[in-house]
Amino acid sequence: MIGKLILTDLMKIRRKGIWFLAVLGPFGVVALQMVNYGLRKDWFIQQDTYSWFYYIRNVNAFTPFALVLGIVILTSFMASIENETNSWKQIIALPVSKWSVYLSKYTTLTILLVFATCLLTLFSVCFGIFLGLEGEVLFLDLIKYSFYTFLASMPILGLQLWISIISQNQGIPITFGVIGVILTYMAYFLPDWMIWKWPSLENQWDEPLINACFGLAVGLAIYVFGMLDFIRRDVK
Amino acid sequence: MFSLLQSEWFKLSKSNIIYILLAGPLVGLLIGLTGNESIFPDEVNQWTGALLMMNLTYALLFLPLITGVLAATICRYEHQAGGWKQLLSLPVTRGKVFVSKYMLLMLLILAIQVLYLGSLLVVGLIHGYTDAFPMEIVWKSIIGGWVATLPLVALQLWMSLLFKSFAGSFAVNVIFTLPTILAINSERFGPYYPWAQPVFMMNVGGDTSSTFFIPWEQLLMVVGGSFLLFFIGGFIYFQRKAV
Numbered sequence: 142m143i144g145k146l147i148l149t150d151l152m153k154i155r156r157k158g159i160w161f162l163a164v165l166g167p168f169g170v171v172a173l174q175m176v177n178y179g180l181r182k183d184w185f186i187q188q189d190t191y192s193w194f195y196y197i198r199n200v201n202a203f204t205p206f207a208l209v210l211g212i213v214i215l216t217s218f219m220a221s222i223e224n225e226t227n228s229w230k231q232i233i234a235l236p237v238s239k240w241s242v243y244l245s246k247y248t249t250l251t252i253l254l255v256f257a258t259c260l261l262t263l264f265s266v267c268f269g270i271f272l273g274l275e276g277e278v279l280f281l282d283l284i285k286y287s288f289y290t291f292l293a294s295m296p297i298l299g300l301q302l303w304i305s306i307i308s309q310n311q312g313i314p315i316t317f318g319v320i321g322v323i324l325t326y327m328a329y330f331l332p333d334w335m336i337w338k339w340p341s342l343e344n345q346w347d348e349p350l351i352n353a354c355f356g357l358a359v360g361l362a363i364y365v366f367g368m369l370d371f372i373r374r375d376v377k
Numbered sequence: 378m379f380s381l382l383q384s385e386w387f388k389l390s391k392s393n394i395i396y397i398l399l400a401g402p403l404v405g406l407l408i409g410l411t412g413n414e415s416i417f418p419d420e421v422n423q424w425t426g427a428l429l430m431m432n433l434t435y436a437l438l439f440l441p442l443i444t445g446v447l448a449a450t451i452c453r454y455e456h457q458a459g460g461w462k463q464l465l466s467l468p469v470t471r472g473k474v475f476v477s478k479y480m481l482l483m484l485l486i487l488a489i490q491v492l493y494l495g496s497l498l499v500v501g502l503i504h505g506y507t508d509a510f511p512m513e514i515v516w517k518s519i520i521g522g523w524v525a526t527l528p529l530v531a532l533q534l535w536m537s538l539l540f541k542s543f544a545g546s547f548a549v550n551v552i553f554t555l556p557t558i559l560a561i562n563s564e565r566f567g568p569y570y571p572w573a574q575p576v577f578m579m580n581v582g583g584d585t586s587s588t589f590f591i592p593w594e595q596l597l598m599v600v601g602g603s604f605l606l607f608f609i610g611g612f613i614y615f616q617r618k619a620v
Binding site: 206316 | 392393394396397400403404407408411434438439442443446449450453456457541542543544545547548551552555556558559563
C-alpha cells in the first residue's frame with residue numbers, strides 16, 4: 142500500500158520542475174564555489190588553503206543554507222498539491238490509512254533530498270578534481286559532510302512538512318521557513334539546542350556526528366508527532 | 378482605482394497577513410539581540426553599529442525573500458476557485474488591477490520597514506544605547522531599503538501571477554536571492570545586481586572609502602532600470618494571461 146502511495150506522489154510531482162530544483166540546489170552550492178575559487182584561486186594558494194580539507198569546508202558553508210531553503214520549498218509544494226485543488230478529501234476517501242498518506246509524503250521528500258545530497262557529493266568531487274586540489278581526495282569527508290548535513294536537518298524537514306500540511310494558507314509555512322533560513326544563516330550565534338544550528342554541523346564538542354545523530358532522532362520524533370496530529374485532524 | 382485598492386484591502390484584512398508582517402521585526406530582534414555588535418570601533422554611533430549588523434542579514438536575505446511571500450499572499454484569493462474570473466468580470470481594466478496590487482504590496486513593504494525600525498529601537502532600549510539617534514537611519518536605511526525593493530516586488534508580483542503555488546514563485550525568488558551573498562563581495566558585479574540593492578541602499582555611514590559606498594546615480598539606474606523591466610514585463614503578461 143505504502144509503495145503505491147509513494148508512486149502516486151512521485152507521479153504528482155512529475156513535470157512540475159521539482160526534480161529540476163533538486164538538481165539546481167546542489168549545482169548552485171557548487172557553482173558558488175566555482176565563483177569563489179574562480180575569483181580567489183591565488184589567494185587560496187597564497188594562504189596555503191588550496192586543499193581538499195578547506196575545499197570541503199567551503200562547500201559546506203553553503204550547504205545547510207541551500208538545504209533548508211530546499212526543504213521549505215519542497216514541503217510547501219508537496220502540501221500545495223492537495224491544498225490547491227482541495228483534494229485531501231479525495232485521498233483520505235481512498236482505502237488508505239491517514240498515517241500512510243503522511244508517511245508517503247515524507248518518504249517522497251526524503252527521496253528527493255537524498256537524491257539532491259548524492260548529487261551534491263558528486264558535483265563537489267567533480268569540481269574538486271577539476272580544480273586539481275592538493276592532496277588525496279577525501280571521499281569519506283565529502284560523504285560525511287553531505288549526508289551528516291542532511292541528517293542534521295531532518296527535524297526542520299519534519300517541522301516544515303507538518304506546518305505546511307496543516308496550513309490552509311501556504312504563506313504561513315513559507316514565512317516560518319524564511320525565519321528558519323535566517324536562523325540557519327546565523328547558526329554561529331545560536332545555542333546548541335536549536336534545531337536550525339544543527340545543519341551547520343557545529344557544536345561545542347566539535348563532533349559533527351552528534352548533530353547527525355540528534356538530527357535523525359529528533360527528526361523522527363517530530364515526524365511521529367506531526368503524523369499523529371494529522372491523523373487527529375479533520376480534512377477540509 | 379480607489380475602490381479597487383479598497384477591495385484589495387478588504388481581502389487582505391481577512392488573511393493572516395499580520396503574522397507575515399510581524400516576521401520582519403521578529404527577525405530584526407533576533408539578529409539584534411543575539412548578534413555581536415562589538416565588532417565596530419567605539420567611535421561608531423551605537424545605533425548605526427547595531428543597524429549595520431542587523432542589515433547584514435535583514436537586507437541581504439529577509440527583505441528580498443519576504444517580498445515574494447507577500448506577493449504570493451495577495452494573489453492567493455484570486456488563484457483559488459476561479460477568483461481571477463470573478464475579479465476581472467467586474468468593470469475594471471486589467472492594468473488597474475495590476476497597478477493596485479502593486480501599490481498595495483509596496484505599502485506592505487513600507488509597513489515591514491517601519492516595523493523593522495521599531496525593532497531597532499527596542500534593541501537599542503534593551504542594550505541601553507546612550508548615543509544620539511541618527512535620523513539619517515530613517516531616511517537612508519528605511520526609505521532607501523524600501524525603494525530598493527521596487528524592482529523585486531515587480532518581479533515577484535509577475536511570478537505570483539504566473540505560478541499558482543507559493544512554492545513556485547518562492548523558488549524563483551530564492552534562485553535570485555542566494556547569489557547576493559557572493560554578489561555583494563564583488564566590486565564589479567555587486568552594484569549591478571538588483572537583489573543586492575537593498576544591502577547597498579540600507580547601508581548608512583556615508584564613508585566614501587568603505588566598500589559598500591555606491592553612488593546614488595548608479596543605484597537609481599540599476600533599481601530604476603530593473604524596475605521598469607520587471608514592471609512592464611509583469612504588466613504585459615497580465616494583459617495576456619488567460620484566466
